[in-house]
Amino acid sequence: MIVVAFVSFSLFNFVGDPVNSMTGEDASDERRAEVRDVLGLNDPVYVQFSRFLGNVIQGDFGISYQLKREVSDLIAERMPATLELVFVSALIAIISGVILGVYTGIHRDSFISNIILVISLAGVSLPTFIIGIMLIYLFSVILGVLPSFGRGEVTQLGFWTTGFLTTSGLKALILPSVTLSLFQMTYVIRLVRAEMMEILQTDYIKFAKARGIKRSAINYKHALKNGLIPVITITGINIGTLIAFSIITETVFQWPGMGSLFIKAVYFVDIPIMSAYMIMVAFIFVMINFIVDITYYFIDPRIRLKEEGS
Amino acid sequence: MLLKMYDKIYDTDIGYSFFNSKLAVISSTIFFIILFCSVFAGIVAPYNPFDPASVSLMDAFTPPVWSEGGSFSFILGTDQQGRDMFSTMIYGSRISLIVGFASIIFAMILGVFLGITAGYIGGRYEIIVMRLTDVQLTIPSILMALLVDGIARAIISQSMHDEMAIYVLIFAIGISEWPQFARVSRASTLVEKNKEYVSASRIIGLSNILIMFKHILPNILRPILVIATIGLALAIITESTLSFLGVGVPPTTPSLGTLIRFGNNFLFSGEWWITFFPAIFLIVLALSINLLGDWMRDALNPKLKKR
Numbered sequence: 281m282i283v284v285a286f287v288s289f290s291l292f293n294f295v296g297d298p299v300n301s302m303t304g305e306d307a308s309d310e311r312r313a314e315v316r317d318v319l320g321l322n323d324p325v326y327v328q329f330s331r332f333l334g335n336v337i338q339g340d341f342g343i344s345y346q347l348k349r350e351v352s353d354l355i356a357e358r359m360p361a362t363l364e365l366v367f368v369s370a371l372i373a374i375i376s377g378v379i380l381g382v383y384t385g386i387h388r389d390s391f392i393s394n395i396i397l398v399i400s401l402a403g404v405s406l407p408t409f410i411i412g413i414m415l416i417y418l419f420s421v422i423l424g425v426l427p428s429f430g431r432g433e434v435t436q437l438g439f440w441t442t443g444f445l446t447t448s449g450l451k452a453l454i455l456p457s458v459t460l461s462l463f464q465m466t467y468v469i470r471l472v473r474a475e476m477m478e479i480l481q482t483d484y485i486k487f488a489k490a491r492g493i494k495r496s497a498i499n500y501k502h503a504l505k506n507g508l509i510p511v512i513t514i515t516g517i518n519i520g521t522l523i524a525f526s527i528i529t530e531t532v533f534q535w536p537g538m539g540s541l542f543i544k545a546v547y548f549v550d551i552p553i554m555s556a557y558m559i560m561v562a563f564i565f566v567m568i569n570f571i572v573d574i575t576y577y578f579i580d581p582r583i584r585l586k587e588e589g590s
Numbered sequence: 591m592l593l594k595m596y597d598k599i600y601d602t603d604i605g606y607s608f609f610n611s612k613l614a615v616i617s618s619t620i621f622f623i624i625l626f627c628s629v630f631a632g633i634v635a636p637y638n639p640f641d642p643a644s645v646s647l648m649d650a651f652t653p654p655v656w657s658e659g660g661s662f663s664f665i666l667g668t669d670q671q672g673r674d675m676f677s678t679m680i681y682g683s684r685i686s687l688i689v690g691f692a693s694i695i696f697a698m699i700l701g702v703f704l705g706i707t708a709g710y711i712g713g714r715y716e717i718i719v720m721r722l723t724d725v726q727l728t729i730p731s732i733l734m735a736l737l738v739d740g741i742a743r744a745i746i747s748q749s750m751h752d753e754m755a756i757y758v759l760i761f762a763i764g765i766s767e768w769p770q771f772a773r774v775s776r777a778s779t780l781v782e783k784n785k786e787y788v789s790a791s792r793i794i795g796l797s798n799i800l801i802m803f804k805h806i807l808p809n810i811l812r813p814i815l816v817i818a819t820i821g822l823a824l825a826i827i828t829e830s831t832l833s834f835l836g837v838g839v840p841p842t843t844p845s846l847g848t849l850i851r852f853g854n855n856f857l858f859s860g861e862w863w864i865t866f867f868p869a870i871f872l873i874v875l876a877l878s879i880n881l882l883g884d885w886m887r888d889a890l891n892p893k894l895k896k897r
Binding site: 302406524528542547 | 729732733736737738739743823827830833834835836837850854857862865869872873876877880889
């Protein structure tokens with residue numbers, strides 16, 4: 281975390297001249313000096329860095345050069361949108377991925393599972409933004425059933441704006457989250473399929489069959505439970521990827537989230553937003569790893585037993 | 591002469607597996623057709639879309655030839671400036687391919703250099719390099735490329751940026767893909783390092799640099815080539831994604847991604863072909879390279895062959 285903080289700080293500090301981008305080309309020298317003083321750019325580097333760290337811990341990322349507003353406000357405004365999108369698409373990816381993966385793992389050579397596999401191969405090679413455009417064209421332009429941009433109506437719940445509570449919000453969520461989840465889904469399908477195929481060969485499954493337990497009970501209760509552990513790891517890692525890819529999806533669907541904020545920041549060289557985004561993403565990565573480790577503990581009794589034993 | 595060459599290639603292991611895999615033949619044919627078209631874009635394309643004299647605004651938004659209002663002079667229709675879609679796409683694929691190839695070569699040189707030296711020298715240097723690759727592999731490559739691009743934008747002034755954009759892009763994509771190469775080449779170097787020919791060349795007193803790059807490098811090229819092929823598809827997709835997001839190549843020299851971005855604005859007014867054809871073109875290009883890479887991985891992997 282500190283490494284990331286330092287990198288983004290040096291970004292902040294040494295890259296480009298913020299005074300220039302704030303005041304414009306034709307500002308007078310006095311005005312420049314004044315802005316420089318307000319931003320504290322005349323202090324030595326280590327003072328600036330410690331101040332930066334202190335500010336970040338308090339959630340203060342400075343002022344956006346482009347929009348002239350507090351970066352923390354901007355991010356707080358947009359974070360719910362992105363997190364809702366990522367959450368829903370992770371949910372779609374896991375649920376449909378696991379169901380399809382189990383299906384293709386059990387009925388290995390059936391016609392339907394071959395179709396699913398071919399589609400999943402296409403999902404890997406298709407760039408996300410093209411999937412998004414195709415979905416927009418199909419559902420918004422030709423069929424006209426789903427909105428193609430924005431979040432629809434949102435409800436304000438304290439500091440959190442949500443699109444879950446209105447129909448237009450939910451409708452607006454469908455296309456972007458499906459687009460975002462497709463890529464992840466293909467990974468989950470393949471992983472679950474491979475796991476299921478391996479586990480169905482093991483002795484305890486054969487024993488369960490010999491005991492005469494129902495087929496569906498074996499598949500879902502005995503086999504799937506053990507197959508899920510690597511899925512959790514991969515999804516944990518991939519939520520980071522989802523957040524990165526949400527940049528693309530948000531641009532395609534004009535979703536007012538952090539990703540589109542970041543893209544605009546890159547476009548206008550708005551360094552405070554860029555570094556704040558970087559820190560946020562790094563923070564989310566660390567948190568996810570932590571959560572994944574904890575879930576192991578609950579799902580896999582072997583890990584729990586080992587720790588109690590030692 | 592050509593037939594003889596064909597026979598000779600057919601007789602090798604790799605040639606045999608190539609000509610017996612339909613997918614490999616088809617996908618490489620498609621890939622080489624696209625490559626040929628983009629290299630000789632000036633000859634193949636019916637118009638030069640960047641020559642103002644050949645473009646007329648009167649022709650803007652002509653639909654493709656088979657739909658109503660289309661004309662045979664613009665087979666796939668025209669875009670908002672009256673440029674022929676087919677020609678623009680070929681010129682666009684040229685830029686996509688240049689950026690793709692250049693960035694993958696950049697990533698390859700950087701990654702292979704760091705990988706071989708890490709594997710060969712070992713010690714603290716190896717730990718640092720490998721930790722670096724681990725850290726970078728957890729960051730999605732698109733995010734990495736975006737960050738590098740953003741930083742470059744901050745360093746280079748706006749007016750210079752348009753000229754430099756292509757190099758920045760190559761650098762950004764290259765930086766985001768080198769860890770794969772470093773990993774693989776380090777792993778292979780660790781295996782090769784203990785073989786007799788390396789000890790032999792060390793005994794006759796060859797310098798470490800010579801051993802690393804003249805003797806070990808040729809022996810680990812196979813897995814690197816496989817990654818390079820798959821990486822090429824990824825690089826092309828990343829390039830088009832960045833261009834689509836508007837932070838890639840400048841609009842004066844559009845790549846496939848830029849074309850899709852332009853077309854996206856006209857999707858709702860019914861001019862679907864401006865987005866559709868570059869998108870299809872990009873998918874076909876990426877898919878054919880991916881399939882080629884898949885085949886290469888199987889063909890060059892001795893473990894799979896024995897089975």
